[in-house]
Amino acid sequence: MHLFYCPSLEVDLIELPEEEAHHATSVLRLKSGDRIGLLDGRGTRVEAEQAEMGKHRCAAIVLDRTSFPVERTARIHLAVAPTKQMERFEWFVEKAVEVGVDRITPLLTDRTERSKLRLDRLERVAIAAMKQSQRTWLPAVDALTTLGALIAQPPPPQRLFGWCEGRNEALMNVYAPDQDALVVIGPEGDLTSVEADQLRSAGFVAVSIGAARLRTETAACAATTWMSLAQQR
């Protein structure tokens, strides 16, 4: 059954957002009467039937409404410096949502190669990945955030950052799957040592994610994968 994202599913006659409506009518060419699934990204999945269809409009009648609990026992939050090639960061967002993440913060660091970010694109990628992996919870994707602003936020019990210098404990040995975690992954060229000190004094622990040198998006994806799968053992 085709799934569509619809932020609000409270009422019984639901108008699909423009982009989803376009996809339903012009791309999938669904007809009135067809069954579809609707996700609000907050645990609700609705089975519905296509009602009136216009060229750019599409409404659906709710047949059945199911609520799903949160998917993880402990929250996984990745704060990652966007890569120079945006497709690599978008790829990370897609994979992290598929594998399992709660929140992604694009991180502005001294060496971050970009000061702007197409947040709408990242949200589209996240929504598509949520549908693809048949999840019912849409991870939050924040606007570009400075390291200072991230540190100023209420901290989860586990705070880690990927760090290549010196010998650091492996994420796989440090990470506790039963506690909320925030993991910071630096940009190409890594965080500066000043930023690393900032993080340490905010209670972040430096970890390695395997021995090899990983690209930013690879390190972020590997950390997310380990944490999400470690919760599902």
Added chain:
Amino acid sequence: MHLFYCPSLEVDLIELPEEEAHHATSVLRLKSGDRIGLLDGRGTRVEAEQAEMGKHRCAAIVLDRTSFPVERTARIHLAVAPTKQMERFEWFVEKAVEVGVDRITPLLTDRTERSKLRLDRLERVAIAAMKQSQRTWLPAVDALTTLGALIAQPPPPQRLFGWCEGRNEALMNVYAPDQDALVVIGPEGDLTSVEADQLRSAGFVAVSIGAARLRTETAACAATTWMSLAQQR
């Protein structure tokens, strides 16, 4: 230091392969006398100095030769059905090489969407990822192989396959990091139940890789990541 792939590093005056020579001369515009690194993909890393440079030729004089042991205690072999969009499979190859894999077999199954494969492209991706992650061992990338031919090969002690039907043990609980492993990941639409039976009777164990439905390349990357990182705890 710029790294180049050169399958044979036995002699002391080394001619770079054409593609690498082109990259050195036309792209990086290296000059005679510049220091470069050479990798044979079999554990040898050479430090060399650029010698004669032609438009399409490039030779280097060996200054120092170092041998590195194999990177893993137990081999990781992934056999994965190529995706319809080749870039998704190439992405998996890149990430698997970065995170750590020994061998990748593109798998021809009943539902595999392609009967041809640009092996040279995959090898280029693997070589680039080896350099990127500063590894000295180049994983093997096989030609497109049928499931039957794969099963007929000498089996490693651990044989697993990703399977969504029914309740299966999680890869994370089944995988033993100290033993060589072969993991089969099916195509979009999964393996057929006949293929699953074939695998079972060949001693393969069905495993789940997390609860969510993952794309082929995501499942393959997640499995590789878990196994490689589990060896580095």
